[in-house]
Each structure stands twice: as structure tokens, then as C-alpha cells.
Amino acid sequence: MAYPDELLVEGEQVVLHRHPHWKMLLLPVLVFLVVVGLAAFLAALVSAQSWAAIAWIALAVVAVLVVGRFTLVPFVRWRTTHFVVTTRRVLVREGLISRSGMDIPMSRINSVQFRHTILERMLGCGTLVVESASDEPLEFGDIPDVERVHSLLYQEVADDD
Template identity: 40%
Template sequence: MPGETVLETTRTHVKVLLVPLLVLLACSFAGGFLAAQAGGSGDGWVRWGVVALAVGIALWFAVLPFVRWFLWTYTLTSKRIVEQKGILTREGRVIPLSRVNDVSFEKNLNDRLLRCGTLIVHTASEEQGLLLRDIPRIEDFHRTVSTLVYEAHRRHDEPI
């Protein structure tokens, strides 16, 4: 849009990658151990079967979540909030800041320790609102969005 500048682009906090990392480590360890235990039995087919199973599990439960995390972005511009996600099929959602009625955030104990949280954006047309989960530095992001919403409403309410 003309006159629009990108202020911040972020992803969810890296804490969402902890379980996929543990799965990757477990698959690597278990796959390597079981492949070594299988040795050359069955002309090596057992070993390759174990390796293929470990690689398949690692791809599905570790690499795929990483790619999903990497491609899920939140962009804050001077005029709107944009959420984009998806690997093969992309989805997007745009909320003009002039349509936002309320911006709040939530943090549980883990979020407080990791300095992240959930941003809740309410518009006039939605009852539930948009939840942007696990946003890093949530207080700063909330403050920026609130300031931009205030400015957007002030510009919108000015007489022409």
C-alpha cells in the first residue's frame, strides 16, 4: 500500500521447536543405536529399514514442524497486521489497524520467563478476535500495536 512501512516481522517464539528438537535427537540416537544393533543381519535390509524409519519419523515430527514455524509470520505495518502461514497451501489474514477496537496480551508463567505471550486483537466484526500466539517480546509488540491503533483511529476521526 502507498505510504505503508513494515515496522516488524516476527515468528512465534522458538519455544515451539523444543519438542521437535527432542524428537530429532531421540530419533537420531535410537535410529543409530538400533541400526548398529541390527548389524549386517538380513543382508543389511534390517539396518536400512531402521534408518528409513528413523528418517521418516524425524522428517514428519521434527523437520515439518520447523518448516511450518519458519513459514508462519506476523507482519506489523504502519496500517495493518498481516498473518501468513502454510507450507503447500498458503493462508493469510489482514486486519487494518483502523478496524481494531481492542488490543490486549496474555502471559503465563512460562511465557513470562521466555518473554513471549499471546496478542489478542479484537475488531468490530469479530466476537473472539485474532490470537497471535507466542509472540516474542510481547510487551513491546503490544505497545507498538496499541500506539499504531490509536494513531489510526485519530487519523480516521479527523475532519476532512
């Protein structure tokens, strides 16, 4: 999905647009599977009881609340987090209801680094470290294909000079 053009300034083009790596969704998917399995198991256990209908409603309410909190919320957070590299800046946008964002102009970037663990290398993600004119380097975790992003960002910084 392309980044909305109305958020770009005149002459600015999107070079790269990423959401965080899909590994952020592993735990929410696991929670979903466990909750559904456990709810089905408990529903089967109480099916022979006279109060089974009330238990099923209670199980459904608890399951929906747990799935909503531990599966739906992380998915929406993942989907509404954007890491964008344009020809003029690096943008990070997060949130659906309460939004936050950060822009780093290419001219203010001093260095670009990446790091990833062996597990992150196998999954194809890592942490991008951008050192700008600010006091501390900014770290962006769970960037998919971090080495490619590093190269593209470095190229854009070099082209900006």
C-alpha cells in the same frame, strides 16, 4: 528477514515482523534427538547379525520418515508463519504450499491485549489478543516479546486515529 515489499501497499512500512516463538521447535528438536539416538542404538544392536544391512536400511527409512514428519514439517510451518505489523494493518500469513492469510486494518482495531503464563514470561513470549470490529477477538499465540509487540501495535492504532 524483512517482509516482502511487494506485498505492501504504497506508503505502507513494516513496523514489526516476527515468526512464532522458538518454543514451538522444542518438541521437534527433542523428537529429532531421540530418533537419531534410538536409530543409532538399534543399528549398533543389529550390527553383528547377517541381516544387518537390511535392518540398517529399514531403520534409516523409518528414521527419515519420523524426522521428516515430526521435525521438518514443524520447522517449515514455523519458518513460513509470519506476524507482521505495518503502519496500516496487522498481517498474519501461514503456509508454504497451501497459504492462508488475514489482514486487520488499524482503523478496525478496537483494543489490544496480551497475556502470558509464568513459563511464557520466562521464555519471553505470550498471546496477543486483538479485538476488532469482528464478532470475536482474534488471538495470536506464541508471539515473541509480546509486551513489546502489544506496545508497538497500540502505538500504531493510536497513531492511526
